[in-house]
Amino acid sequence: MAGTKETFSDAELISCFMNNTRTDAALRFMYRDHFDLLSRYVFNNSGNEQDAEDIFQEVMVAFINLVKAGRFRGESSIKTFLFSLNKNIWLNELKRRGRAVAREEKYERLNDHKELTADSIMELRQAKNDLMKLIDELGEACKKILLLYYFENRSMKEILATLPYENEQVVRNKKSKCLKKLEMNVSTNKALYRQLKNYLHG
Amino acid sequence: MDELLQNENLLISYLDGELPEAQKEALEKRLQTDKALREQLTNLQVATQAIKHFGTTQQVAFVHAQMMQELKSKKAKVFSISKTVRYTMAVAASILILFIGARVFEALQLSPQKLYAESFVDFNVSGTRGKEATISEIENSYQKKDYKAVIGAIRSTHLYAKDSLLIGLSYLQTDHLDKAISFFQKLAFSENDFQQDAEYYLSLSYLKDKKYDSALQLMQKIAANPSHLYHAQLSEDVLAKVKKLAGK
Structure with a gap:
């Protein structure tokens, strides 16, 4: 039960998320290493247990996406970076809830830059439900093909082995059709489109 | 089409x-x-x-979902120890304290270095870049941990508040505590965007320099302000340890 728990250096964590290897283990390590500290910040600043958990999930999603997009390459330690993300996302959440503290004005000034700010991450958080809905609308088959290909980096051959299609070309055509459908759906949701685009160009 | x-x-x-x-x-x-x-x-x-x-x-x-189960069950284990066991442990701890109290206390005394290392969270240069679109030379050197180069920038005719903060931090990192304190004091006692950062690092400089009373005073001020940027860094546990060091 108490099996060995893998440990990772900062460089190893970045490499895992960049190359999509051992990502579950890397995530578990990050929970063990950072959840207490980050949730304490939320607790100490008007948050409750559920807030701390929600914000930590947002931090993890944002961090992984930034690493995958090549936007975080270890310029500061992961601990420092996560602390900063957690703080900014939580302050934005407070602001969103209309319980902004006096500190906020200063925070706004500090973060007035072109980078992917917590603001945009938070908007993305709000758009999370839209995204879920939009992907669900694609249907199970499309969702599966796109996830296998673009998220899990599986080859057409591997995908063919898990889905009931005649040959690779059929899978390829289906994948293109699904991606076009998704592209159309995302383009109609301006806020979501803008936020996703933010992750792209570093 | x-x-x-x-x-x-x-x-x-x-x-x-x-x-x-x-x-x-x-x-x-x-x-x-x-x-x-x-x-x-x-x-x-x-x-x-x-x-x-x-x-x-x-x-x-x-x-x-997996990790919340693991982390919560860890906490639950701590709380689920039976009352009898807890009382027994409390008695045992009291006996232990009675017998070796003063000596153990002395032996386990905190070191300021240890507490400093536990409390220090490095300044995130890329996360709080201010209004400048590009990264300055000082910021670049600090990111590369080239503290000498950062300190060398003192000769610049005009230093922004952020530059001064990074110079103070470089002095702190290289154990030039008097100079670090002087830089942080200037920022902490004036109106600028990095005032709260300077207060936090000033308190850590005091701690590292064994000026416990000054460290404690400033840390208590930060801890008493829930909207302070570094409020969460200074838990009751940290304050208690600094108090111990200050002999209070």
Whole structure:
């Protein structure tokens, strides 16, 4: 039960998320290493247990996406970076809830830059439900093909082995059709489109 | 319409890295001049980003559920020890304290270095870049941990508040505590964007320099202000330890 728990250096964590290897283990390590500290910040600043958990999930999603997009390459330690993300996302959440503290004005000034700010991450958080809905609308088959290909980096051959299609070309055509459908759906949701685009160009 | 569809298929193959070299080069050339085609490519990239984001969100949610069980069961174990065991442990601890109290206390005394290392959270240069779009030389040197180069920038005719903070931090990192304190004091006692950062690092400089009373006073001020940027860093536990060091 108490099996060995893998440990990772900062460089190893970045490499895992960049190359999509051992990502579950890397995530578990990050929970063990950072959840207490980050949730304490939320607790100490008007948050409750559920807030701390929600914000930590947002931090993890944002961090992984930034690493995958090549936007975080270890310029500061992961601990420092996560602390900063957690703080900014939580302050934005407070602001969103209309319980902004006096500190906020200063925070706004500090973060007035072109980078992917917590603001945009938070908007993305709000758009999370839209995204879920939009992907669900694609249907199970499309969702599966796109996830296998673009998220899990599986080859057409591997995908063919898990889905009931005649040959690779059929899978390829289906994948293109699904991606076009998704592209159309995302383009109609301006806020979501803008936020996703933010992750792209570093 | 046909052309649009054709372009789209071409762009998907390009995105998937499946275009032969010659076709890839030709497309990249077109992309440089064809704005509509570039927009089409961006739209497809955003769509792939959407699916990646969705995948990450699902993965995190899955691991989150697992980890909350693990982390909460750890806490629960601590609290589920029976009352009898707890009383027994309390008695044992009291006996232990009675017998070796003073000596153990002395032996276990805190070191300021240890407490400093536990409490120090490095300043995130890239996360709080201010209004400048580009990273300054001082920030760049600090990110590379080239503290000498940062300190060398003192000769600059004009230093922004952030520069002064990074110079103070470089002095702190290299154990030139008097100088670190002097830089942080200037920032902490004036109106600027990094005042709260300076207060926090000033308190840590005092701690490292064994000026416990000053450290404690400042830390208590930060801890008493829930909206202070570094409020969460100074837990009751940290304050209690500094109090001990200050002999209070």
